[in-house]
Every structure is written in C-alpha cells, then in structure tokens.
Amino acid sequence: MKEQLKAWLKSEQNNLDLIIAKSAVSFYKQNKEKSNFQYDLKQCHIESYNLIRGKDLCYDRPSTAFAYSLWYHPRRVNTFLSFFLDKILDHNEQHLQLFDLGAGAGAIQWGLGLIYVGLLRLGKKPPKITVINIDTSPFMLTYNRDFLWAEFVKSYPEIDENFIVEYEVNSWNNEKKLETSNPILSASYLFDASDNKNEIANDFKSLVQKYKPKTVLLLTSNQPEKRPFIQELEKEFKQQGFNSQVVLESNLMFSNQLTNINNVRNKLSVSLNVSELQRPSYWRDSSHYGLILQNPQSEITFSSGPNKISSIDIFNPPITVRKDVILNDKQKRAARNSDLPSVIVGPAGCGKSIVITEKVKNIIEENKYNPDLKILITTFNKGLIGKLAEWLISILDSTKYQIKYDTNFHGYNDKSSHFTFNNSQQTNIRLLHFDMLPKLLGGIRYKGLVEHSKHFSLLDEIIKEVRMEEKINNDQYDNILNHDFLFEEYHRVIYGLQVGVAKGENTYLTIKRKGRGNNPSMPKNSYRRQLAWKCLTEYANKMHVLSLQSFTLRRQYFYSKLKSKELNIKYDHILVDEFQDCTDADFEIFYMMIKDPNNFTISGDLAQSIHLGTAANIPRDENMDRRQFYRLEGSYRLPVRISESIKKLSEAIVHRFGNNEGAISITPYKGSPPGARPIVVYGNSILELSEKVLEVFKTYNIYDLSRITILEKDLELLRELALKGVVTETDTILSLKGLEKECVLWSTRIPLEFEKEKFEFAYTIVTRTSCILIIALTEDTQNVYKEILGLLDRERLIFWDKLSETKFDTFCEEYELITIEDED
Numbered sequence: 001m002k003e004q005l006k007a008w009l010k011s012e013q014n015n016l017d018l019i020i021a022k023s024a025v026s027f028y029k030q031n032k033e034k035s036n037f038q039y040d041l042k043q044c045h046i047e048s049y050n051l052i053r054g055k056d057l058c059y060d061r062p063s064t065a066f067a068y069s070l071w072y073h074p075r076r077v078n079t080f081l082s083f084f085l086d087k088i089l090d091h092n093e094q095h096l097q098l099f100d101l102g103a104g105a106g107a108i109q110w111g112l113g114l115i116y117v118g119l120l121r122l123g124k125k126p127p128k129i130t131v132i133n134i135d136t137s138p139f140m141l142t143y144n145r146d147f148l149w150a151e152f153v154k155s156y157p158e159i160d161e162n163f164i165v166e167y168e169v170n171s172w173n174n175e176k177k178l179e180t181s182n183p184i185l186s187a188s189y190l191f192d193a194s195d196n197k198n199e200i201a202n203d204f205k206s207l208v209q210k211y212k213p214k215t216v217l218l219l220t221s222n223q224p225e226k227r228p229f230i231q232e233l234e235k236e237f238k239q240q241g242f243n244s245q246v247v248l249e250s251n252l253m254f255s256n257q258l259t260n261i262n263n264v265r266n267k268l269s270v271s272l273n274v275s276e277l278q279r280p281s282y283w284r285d286s287s288h289y290g291l292i293l294q295n296p297q298s299e300i301t302f303s304s305g306p307n308k309i310s311s312i313d314i315f316n317p318p319i320t321v322r323k324d325v326i327l328n329d330k331q332k333r334a335a336r337n338s339d340l341p342s343v344i345v346g347p348a349g350c351g352k353s354i355v356i357t358e359k360v361k362n363i364i365e366e367n368k369y370n371p372d373l374k375i376l377i378t379t380f381n382k383g384l385i386g387k388l389a390e391w392l393i394s395i396l397d398s399t400k401y402q403i404k405y406d407t408n409f410h411g412y413n414d415k416s417s418h419f420t421f422n423n424s425q426q427t428n429i430r431l432l433h434f435d436m437l438p439k440l441l442g443g444i445r446y447k448g449l450v451e452h453s454k455h456f457s458l459l460d461e462i463i464k465e466v467r468m469e470e471k472i473n474n475d476q477y478d479n480i481l482n483h484d485f486l487f488e489e490y491h492r493v494i495y496g497l498q499v500g501v502a503k504g505e506n507t508y509l510t511i512k513r514k515g516r517g518n519n520p521s522m523p524k525n526s527y528r529r530q531l532a533w534k535c536l537t538e539y540a541n542k543m544h545v546l547s548l549q550s551f552t553l554r555r556q557y558f559y560s561k562l563k564s565k566e567l568n569i570k571y572d573h574i575l576v577d578e579f580q581d582c583t584d585a586d587f588e589i590f591y592m593m594i595k596d597p598n599n600f601t602i603s604g605d606l607a608q609s610i611h612l613g614t615a616a617n618i619p620r621d622e623n624m625d626r627r628q629f630y631r632l633e634g635s636y637r638l639p640v641r642i643s644e645s646i647k648k649l650s651e652a653i654v655h656r657f658g659n660n661e662g663a664i665s666i667t668p669y670k671g672s673p674p675g676a677r678p679i680v681v682y683g684n685s686i687l688e689l690s691e692k693v694l695e696v697f698k699t700y701n702i703y704d705l706s707r708i709t710i711l712e713k714d715l716e717l718l719r720e721l722a723l724k725g726v727v728t729e730t731d732t733i734l735s736l737k738g739l740e741k742e743c744v745l746w747s748t749r750i751p752l753e754f755e756k757e758k759f760e761f762a763y764t765i766v767t768r769t770s771c772i773l774i775i776a777l778t779e780d781t782q783n784v785y786k787e788i789l790g791l792l793d794r795e796r797l798i799f800w801d802k803l804s805e806t807k808f809d810t811f812c813e814e815y816e817l818i819t820i821e822d823e824d
C-alpha cells in the first residue's frame, strides 16, 4: 500500500504546483491595487534571503506568506512527505493528531491532506486527522487558511469533516476536545531561528514532558552550525526514554522545476518589476536533517482518558487576567517579604508592577490579614493606581476584605482605594496617587487645579524684573533665565534636594546639583547661580503669597508638616511603583511615614524617567544601607521584534545615566506576546498620513486590534482617523506610564514637553505597546526626535512604503553615546 500511495503522491506533483500557483494568483488579484504592494513584496523577497544567510525572517509583512509560498512552501511539503511519510503511515491510530509548531504556511497540513486523500483514492479508510497549526505569524496562518488550503480543498474535495484543521497564533490555549491520545508533535525549522533557539528548545522540552507525545518529528536545515544543536536535543530526549532515528538526505518525493509557480513568478517579476522573482523555484530543497523521536512509554501515560490541551506555551499570548500570571523565579524572589529595603528594577514591561502586587499579597498572607496591618501603595499615575487595585482584587482572598474607592469632586468613584480587612477599624491597604498624599494624608488644602501656564507667566515676570535689576541686556544668561529651566530647577533642586528657600542661599550656591548635568553650566558660587537663586526665591514667595497651586509646593508643605512632627503617619509597609519620579525629598517623605525602612519597597526604571531625567536616582542614604536589589529581565509586554528594534535606544539611555544600576537595557524576551516589528509610515500631509495609517491598521488588524492609541495628543490625526471610522484615542505618556495599549501610534510631529528627557520620553512611548507600534513621520517630525530615529535598528523596522523608507533615512541623525556628568 505504501508504494501505491507513494506512486499516487508522485503523480500529483504537477497538480500541487498548480494549486500553489492558483493561490498566488488569487492573492495577487486581491492585493495588487494596494499602493505599497510592489514595495512590500520586494522587501519580502530581500528579507527571505535572510534565511539563506542564516538570519531570522520576521514573517510580519503583509506579503511575507505570499512570497514564501512561491519559494519555500512546495519544498517544505516535499521534505515533510519524503522524510516522514513512512512514520505517519506506521502510526496506527484511528485519530491522528498533529501539533505543528512553527507551522508557517501549512506544509505539514498539506502533507497530511495528501495522505488522507491518497488513501481514499486508493480505496482505503484513512484515520481521522486533526492538525493544529501553531505559529507566531498570523500572516502565515491566514495565507494558509484563505489561499493555499482553500485552493487545495477545491482540488481535493475528499477533504471532509474527518480532516480537522485548527489555527492558533502562538498559543496552545486550545479548549477544543481532543478525544484521542498519542499526538504527534512536529517542529520543522523551529530551531533554525538564529537568536532564540535556546529559549524555544527549553519551551519545547517542557512541552514534550507535559504532553508526552508518542512521536516527535523534527526537521532542520543540515547546516554545520545547526546540526549540533539538534543533536544535543536528541541526547536529552534519549535520556528521557525516547528512541531516536536520524533521517539524513532522503530520496525526495518530488523533483525538478515548479513549472506553474515559475510561470507566475515570471509574470509577477515583469508586471511588478521585482527582479528577485526571476529566479526559478525548485521542488528540491537540499540538505536536511530529520529526527524522529519515539516514546515507547507514551501509550500508558495517555490511556487514562482524553487529554485536554489547556495551556502550552511555546510563545505566550499576552496574559490579561492577573491571577493567571505565573511569576518567573526572579519575579518570585523579588516579591518575597524580605525584611530589607527592596529596589526592584528592570526594563519596561518586565513585570515590576506585577511583583509589587505579589509582594503585597505575600505580606498580607504572612500576616494573615491582620487588622492592625497598614500598607501604603503609591505611584505617580492615576491609571496605574487603578490597575494595581484591580490586580490586587484579582489575587487577594475576596472573603477577607472590603474595598472602598475615594470619590471625586462629582461624586464618582476615583481610582484611589482603601482595602479594609475583616474585623478592622482602619484602612489596611491604601492605594493613592502620590500627588494626593499631601491632601488626603497631610490635610493640605488644594485650591483649584495646577496650571502650568500660570507658573510660566509668573516666572517670566520675575525674570524680567531680575534682568532689569541686574541690568542684563544681552543673551548671555538666557539658558538659565527662562521659565522651563527655572521651573525644573525649583522642583529638582530647591525642593528635590531639599535646599529650601529659607536660609538656603549658601546651600544652593555650593550644592552639587545632582543629575542636572553641566548644560547650562552653573558653577558653584558663580554669578549665574546667584541669578537663578534670586529668581527662585522670588518664585517661591509669590507662589505662597498668591496661593498659586503647585504640585511641588504641596509636597513641600507636606514634607514640612511631617518633619515638624505636626503629622504622625506611620505605615508598616510602603511600596512605590515608578520610583524614577521620586526626588530625594520624596524619599524623605516616605522614610518619615514608615515605621521601619526595612519594609520599604520601590520599583521602577530610570530609563523611563520623564519627570526628572537623569536627576532621578536610587537612594543610597542610611535608610537604604541594607538595600536589596532585584533585577528583572526581559519585557513580557513588548513583542520580541519591538524590543530588538529599540535595544540601542535603551542602551544609549543606560549610558546617559552613567550605567547607574537603576537603568537597565532591554533584553528581548522570546516568550513575549506576538506582534510585528515597528511599522514606520510617512505622510506628506495629515490627510495622506491618516490614509496610510488606516491601511496599516486594516492590515495589522490581523492581530485583533480594537483601537489605535496616539501618543502624544495629536488631535488632528485623531480627527482624520475618526472620520475614517477607526476607533482612535489620544493620550499622554504621563497618564499612560506603567500601563499598556495594544496598538500605539507615536506621532513624531507633536512637540515634546520635556525636551531634555527626549530619550526617556520616546522610550516610554514606544514601550507602551503590547502588540503593534506605528511610528508616524511627516515633514513636521520634531528635530529632537531625529537622533532617536537614528538609534532604531533598521533591520527590525517595517517601512510601509518606499517613501516612508526614504524619508526615514533622511530624518535619521547619528547620536554619539554620552554620559551626563554633574558639574562640580
């Protein structure tokens, strides 16, 4: 029978070639009108050669699967059948289940489909077959389902309900019933990826251990550097009781040219002017290395009943339910109630906030929901306070506490909250935005909103007076006599370094202005410092006298009340998320409110220091002497390709901080959720930009996006996109800090509030996404961003069209790594 089937399969060679060619024609017809189709296809071909050069292919362009199908797909079908046909036929099950990891365009599905149809045509009864295709790229899976398989089924109508196909992007969280046992696990080329094979191998091994398949089929390129890796794996599997069989170069089932495919390639190369398509494609794919692993024990393991596949993570989808998050070992260690001041640092999205909530849970459980316990959790962003409360609700025992929210001015629930344990007369966990501490804990009266413009006008007036008094008529002091500089100086030095205004002159003239760099220069005891001092004291007086609402002043009042012991607030534990926004004075506030500094926990990432820039720091005073550092790694939020694209930016920031322990460069984490490389799109006008963004959104909606979040407030673009029916919102980074969105658009034309912190600012924007990042460029792209564009890894970007690529290149500026040194 085997020989008959082989003969039949061989006779189908031309038909298979034709099916792939027909699929390509229908894809072409559906997409040829798209303005970037030709460009994208060309890029796909150029990138495909990366595979040959041993580099990774990202599979995240709209035409990747189309290009792939005209070159690799037939070869993959050929090698699968040639290497593993016998093994599949030996598999004497009534229901054959196969999990195809890294399924790509579905070559294994084709192979099994052919076996199924072939057996029927030979009058045999095929087994029921279930193929579960798993891949990180929805583009590949969709091309398989909508084009290749659709055409395949037309040609082989015998494919019926006993041939079941599933498609899963990345996850195996497949709740479908699987009545039979002994699945086959197949992974072709999964370990060919050049840079993440160890992680994938580890995930793969745990998968095998968990599901104990009867057969594992591995296929890889027979390249000298790849073989040893598979051989290592083989050794490990053998130790676990698997028998192994190596299939070296096999007699390939199909050979010669792919006539129909080459016909399509030729036509496309002429009509689209893509020279790469002129190369003829062949069935033959030389040099492969196949490995069949069989576990003789597996039947016993599986005989106990249906095996429900619930969560197998080769690549994780983002976890949105807090209680489903399983902390990694480093996170668990950081979340222990350690009795030492704790500093949790790590790059954006590595799970610092997750750890904060876990630590709170640990503290509470160790204290058995003791009604005397008092914990304060604070951070600098309202939304994040709400999120932390949500996460706590998800992991705490709901029968042991009540939650109450503060109400806002209009009587609605605010984000800040109180958790009160059973039998407790007091709030046991207080979640509060830092800016509300002076009011809600310190009784400081707030009289209206803080308006920055009023501060700037006041400072402008003061500067004018001082210039007159000092008879300054030139621009020599402009870089200090301006409202931006003085406003920051007040917060970071007068308040932040606790210089104060009363009797502070001598301190100010001689203090090392930590983190303020040397540009503009303000030498100690210089006339420049005196000038600044004059303005700053006047500013402080006027704010006080005029009752000008100021976040800094509120903190100063709160600080004084604590210092003078007018207030006696004591917490058992204080946990601060996003500590990079804390000045030394803020830390003093915490020390004054905690019973024992050993129970102080801070988490953050200096690279996201937007408020304070390089002035942010990890406290090293006596309270923190015994501090314990926890460094988390890898971003669970950012798709691996995005982390790769911003690696240099992240390193540049670390360098600016002088490799301070609190700024940690990003490590691309291979198990992060699916997503594409950042997509760079340029528009000549807002209208053109919005049209292109609409196309990008439609294309990348394949990742199930619901909306675009524009950062920062680009109202014009918002309006244009809304007119086109795209659900769009615009937000600021200050309110999104510590939070995430599924599709972030960075509008580079919007000026930046904190120019000096442009690196930290841009980094925080691009790390807000959990799936798609669009970088929007126009002629108005801000000059300050050009060095940042230059730091992005070009190979890890998708340019939407030729113009976007060309403009990007003209915008990029070089940046030389520097460390911001303080002036002595």
Ligand SMILES: Nc1ncnc2c1ncn2[C@@H]1O[C@H](COP(=O)(O)OP(=O)(O)OP(=O)(O)O)[C@@H](O)[C@H]1O
Binding pocket: 318, 319, 320, 325, 326, 327, 328, 331, 346, 347, 348, 349, 350, 351, 352, 353, 354, 355, 605, 608, 635, 636, 637, 737, 738, 739, 740
């Ligand atoms: N161990 C884990 N397993 C799965 N997902 C995780 C894990 N740890 C964190 N995540 C997910 O990663 C995302 C980022 O987590 P979190 O907000 O705690 O990171 P962060 O380091 O505080 O981020 P930022 O630096 O932006 O403040 C969240 O969606 C979270 O659910």
